[in-house]
Amino acid sequence: MADQVARKATATDRPVPDRLLAVATRLFAARGFERTSVQEIVDAAGVTKGAMYHYFDSKDDLLHEIYRRLLSMQTKALERIADGPGTAVDRLREAAADVVVSTLAHLDDAVVLMNSLHLLAPHTRARVRAERRRYHERFRALVDEGRHEGSVRSDVSADLATHHFFGAVHHLGSWYRAEGSLRPREVGEGLAEMFLTGIARTEKGAQPDAGKKSPAGAAGTFGNSGTSPEPA
Amino acid sequence: MADQVARKATATDRPVPDRLLAVATRLFAARGFERTSVQEIVDAAGVTKGAMYHYFDSKDDLLHEIYRRLLSMQTKALERIADGPGTAVDRLREAAADVVVSTLAHLDDAVVLMNSLHLLAPHTRARVRAERRRYHERFRALVDEGRHEGSVRSDVSADLATHHFFGAVHHLGSWYRAEGSLRPREVGEGLAEMFLTGIARTEKGAQPDAGKKSPAGAAGTFGNSGTSPEPA
Amino acid sequence: MADQVARKATATDRPVPDRLLAVATRLFAARGFERTSVQEIVDAAGVTKGAMYHYFDSKDDLLHEIYRRLLSMQTKALERIADGPGTAVDRLREAAADVVVSTLAHLDDAVVLMNSLHLLAPHTRARVRAERRRYHERFRALVDEGRHEGSVRSDVSADLATHHFFGAVHHLGSWYRAEGSLRPREVGEGLAEMFLTGIARTEKGAQPDAGKKSPAGAAGTFGNSGTSPEPA
Amino acid sequence: MADQVARKATATDRPVPDRLLAVATRLFAARGFERTSVQEIVDAAGVTKGAMYHYFDSKDDLLHEIYRRLLSMQTKALERIADGPGTAVDRLREAAADVVVSTLAHLDDAVVLMNSLHLLAPHTRARVRAERRRYHERFRALVDEGRHEGSVRSDVSADLATHHFFGAVHHLGSWYRAEGSLRPREVGEGLAEMFLTGIARTEKGAQPDAGKKSPAGAAGTFGNSGTSPEPA
DNA sequence: TATGAATGAGTATTCATTCAT
DNA sequence: GATGAATGAATACTCATTCAT
Numbered sequence: 001m002a003d004q005v006a007r008k009a010t011a012t013d014r015p016v017p018d019r020l021l022a023v024a025t026r027l028f029a030a031r032g033f034e035r036t037s038v039q040e041i042v043d044a045a046g047v048t049k050g051a052m053y054h055y056f057d058s059k060d061d062l063l064h065e066i067y068r069r070l071l072s073m074q075t076k077a078l079e080r081i082a083d084g085p086g087t088a089v090d091r092l093r094e095a096a097a098d099v100v101v102s103t104l105a106h107l108d109d110a111v112v113l114m115n116s117l118h119l120l121a122p123h124t125r126a127r128v129r130a131e132r133r134r135y136h137e138r139f140r141a142l143v144d145e146g147r148h149e150g151s152v153r154s155d156v157s158a159d160l161a162t163h164h165f166f167g168a169v170h171h172l173g174s175w176y177r178a179e180g181s182l183r184p185r186e187v188g189e190g191l192a193e194m195f196l197t198g199i200a201r202t203e204k205g206a207q208p209d210a211g212k213k214s215p216a217g218a219a220g221t222f223g224n225s226g227t228s229p230e231p232a
Numbered sequence: 233m234a235d236q237v238a239r240k241a242t243a244t245d246r247p248v249p250d251r252l253l254a255v256a257t258r259l260f261a262a263r264g265f266e267r268t269s270v271q272e273i274v275d276a277a278g279v280t281k282g283a284m285y286h287y288f289d290s291k292d293d294l295l296h297e298i299y300r301r302l303l304s305m306q307t308k309a310l311e312r313i314a315d316g317p318g319t320a321v322d323r324l325r326e327a328a329a330d331v332v333v334s335t336l337a338h339l340d341d342a343v344v345l346m347n348s349l350h351l352l353a354p355h356t357r358a359r360v361r362a363e364r365r366r367y368h369e370r371f372r373a374l375v376d377e378g379r380h381e382g383s384v385r386s387d388v389s390a391d392l393a394t395h396h397f398f399g400a401v402h403h404l405g406s407w408y409r410a411e412g413s414l415r416p417r418e419v420g421e422g423l424a425e426m427f428l429t430g431i432a433r434t435e436k437g438a439q440p441d442a443g444k445k446s447p448a449g450a451a452g453t454f455g456n457s458g459t460s461p462e463p464a
Numbered sequence: 465m466a467d468q469v470a471r472k473a474t475a476t477d478r479p480v481p482d483r484l485l486a487v488a489t490r491l492f493a494a495r496g497f498e499r500t501s502v503q504e505i506v507d508a509a510g511v512t513k514g515a516m517y518h519y520f521d522s523k524d525d526l527l528h529e530i531y532r533r534l535l536s537m538q539t540k541a542l543e544r545i546a547d548g549p550g551t552a553v554d555r556l557r558e559a560a561a562d563v564v565v566s567t568l569a570h571l572d573d574a575v576v577l578m579n580s581l582h583l584l585a586p587h588t589r590a591r592v593r594a595e596r597r598r599y600h601e602r603f604r605a606l607v608d609e610g611r612h613e614g615s616v617r618s619d620v621s622a623d624l625a626t627h628h629f630f631g632a633v634h635h636l637g638s639w640y641r642a643e644g645s646l647r648p649r650e651v652g653e654g655l656a657e658m659f660l661t662g663i664a665r666t667e668k669g670a671q672p673d674a675g676k677k678s679p680a681g682a683a684g685t686f687g688n689s690g691t692s693p694e695p696a
Numbered sequence: 697m698a699d700q701v702a703r704k705a706t707a708t709d710r711p712v713p714d715r716l717l718a719v720a721t722r723l724f725a726a727r728g729f730e731r732t733s734v735q736e737i738v739d740a741a742g743v744t745k746g747a748m749y750h751y752f753d754s755k756d757d758l759l760h761e762i763y764r765r766l767l768s769m770q771t772k773a774l775e776r777i778a779d780g781p782g783t784a785v786d787r788l789r790e791a792a793a794d795v796v797v798s799t800l801a802h803l804d805d806a807v808v809l810m811n812s813l814h815l816l817a818p819h820t821r822a823r824v825r826a827e828r829r830r831y832h833e834r835f836r837a838l839v840d841e842g843r844h845e846g847s848v849r850s851d852v853s854a855d856l857a858t859h860h861f862f863g864a865v866h867h868l869g870s871w872y873r874a875e876g877s878l879r880p881r882e883v884g885e886g887l888a889e890m891f892l893t894g895i896a897r898t899e900k901g902a903q904p905d906a907g908k909k910s911p912a913g914a915a916g917t918f919g920n921s922g923t924s925p926e927p928a
Numbered sequence: 929t930a931t932g933a934a935t936g937a938g939t940a941t942t943c944a945t946t947c948a949t
Numbered sequence: 950g951a952t953g954a955a956t957g958a959a960t961a962c963t964c965a966t967t968c969a970t
Contacts, residue, residue: 032350037963037964038964038965039965047930048930050929050931059966118264163400163404167404168396170406171395194396198427198429200429271940282957501959502961511935512935514935514963515934518932519933523961579811624886631863631864631865634866635859655856659860661895661896662895663890663893745952746952746953754945
């Protein structure tokens, strides 16, 4: 019975703005932002256009709000972990696995973010990018910490490593299916494991694996200088 | 003088379809597919709408052609490398670095592919996805080869590893700037190095590094069962 | 003063959908459906395109609505008469004259129906045809009734007779001019008279007029088997 | 073998203009004039646009030529019969049956004429109408002859009677199916029989059937004054 | 708060026709 | 005679947003 109430609540009792955001997220993820009309959103949410414009300034605003929620949630989670106890590498592993799990838990939001960020009005887009950059930089700082600890290799740019990992995260929406055989936690731990192994300092001093036939050869080849994150 | 000729050629002598594709790629990358009007494309290419529709069936067709060219080029390159000589790991490293370099060499195309694939008409989208899947599968087969060779760890799904790497590749358009300090080759080798180290079997037999505090623990935790590649 | 009000009402006070239908009927009749642009319709109705698409799904929908109104009116009239009192022949005569008069009273609609039915989208066209078939069949049933009464000849297919008469009705738009000397009632009674005389059983038993030099000769020659009405 | 040649001739050996006309007729009948593009016509005829514009001035010209052929053929046939031997009523019956049979033999042309006449450019349309009017008038003259002979009733306008019959003829394309059970000759004789019976002077002097309850009553009620034929 | 009719600027696409070859 | 690339004007339709109620 509690379930029934809960289900009903989802349909009509939740506050109108929440219903609009939930519906918009679903539709934007499924059809893309530009292919989804305001009319479709309000129809699906069971309200009228006027109501939507009462709560949101524009269609863009809806999109922006979706981003804001997702990014603020993930930023908070990252900060909690990054500022917590443990070695840098342990915190890095936890943060990496966590962002994967939380992205998969909000996959629609993530898909929308990936597909439609470039459609936002310049001003709004700049604000989202700034938030994303903060996220990127906090994560990269962890990588740097690991380097100073001596547990992270120093021949690969921390920026590049961060991009490497977030590439995998952003890509999740392109292939992950909830119906598939992989559980979110497995994906998170698998990606974190590959990532951390990939950037770990190996036991032998030489980096990267001296003696192995590597096309790159010398340390530092892989670009340590900064790259501005998330420019597009 | 040769330059002048070349410049002129770019402007008007190249075949109309080529000019249209070049211009469309640039505009789609800069503003997004839906925000770019056919009128803008033909104006920029110096032709009329009728001419465009003489060569292309639709705006979608233009997009599809951009994809087709990029994917076919990358597929060919992958096959050349994958079917070439060397250990699986060597070929994997070369293929990984190569796809990064070639993606950076055609970054506009790659950005368009990343941002706009979901906008294609279903039928066309299915064809692009099929091509992408072939690519994914050839790459994954290399990872599997490495596993049989004993040089690639077996506790992480080959599919997941492939997604891990292609996440980084698809993400390039979001952060790489030609004006930045990283050369395409450095990026390619850096990403390949991290990726390969991340999936390498470590010297000690145990996988994953038994004795290390790993959140996952047991082998096989990271999902060896297949995931359907590139579903969205 | 009442006149002024009335005129003004015609121009702007009547509901927008009514104004659009009236204007569209006039223009479709005068220039044909395909030669009339949506822009012309909305300009003539004094509204914007958006308003039109608020009330009608498409230009086709406008056409369909014109048909629907005309056919539903005529079907109702036919049913009232056909189900009323009197011999079959009397009801047939009344129905025949009535459909002519009512067609002439809405000649624009009839012209549109005649000229543009084949342009409707298949689905919509099928619905209009179905309505028209109902009409045809109710009328034919009256002819059959007359045959059973013994007042209608049995050597001519009831279907063919019905087509014969409705040919004349559909043709009205091709020649009738309100400014001409024939009043609608005269036309209706003239056509009904010819039609009924044409299908009447003659006093002498033999059918068709035995002894007269008829190219057909035997009874039943003129096709009594069913023809599917209104297929195109 | 001769057959094979003949078939091949139909496909490619017949003169280009003939092939174009045949194909255009088929397509115009099936889809309507405006819905058929010049490209479709030339593709179906196996020639190029340039070839079509070599033989015909415009798309309208194609339509006009289709009309011209049909009308000239029917006019010739009418004149041959009307100017031949026999009573007026006999010639009327033969002409009526003949025009039905010949219309059914060229049903596509007739459908095009019916559906698309109103789309012709004014000048061309005027010429077609003039031809049609000649046809109408020759036929009506036959009716008048019958009246002078005393075999045709005089209480119905000869014009109205002519329109009555040609309504049935023009309507053929809306319902006749070659696959149905009625042969063209049966249709022609059936329609001619109904028409002639409908306009025949009855044996008893009184017109129309005195003593019968007729809504019209007196002779002459049904409009003997001229109507301009084919105004639309 | 909320409605829904109305706006108006925008979109992709079609197509008869021309013309250099 | 015949080609087919190119034109350019026209078309139906969409949609975020506003505003009187």
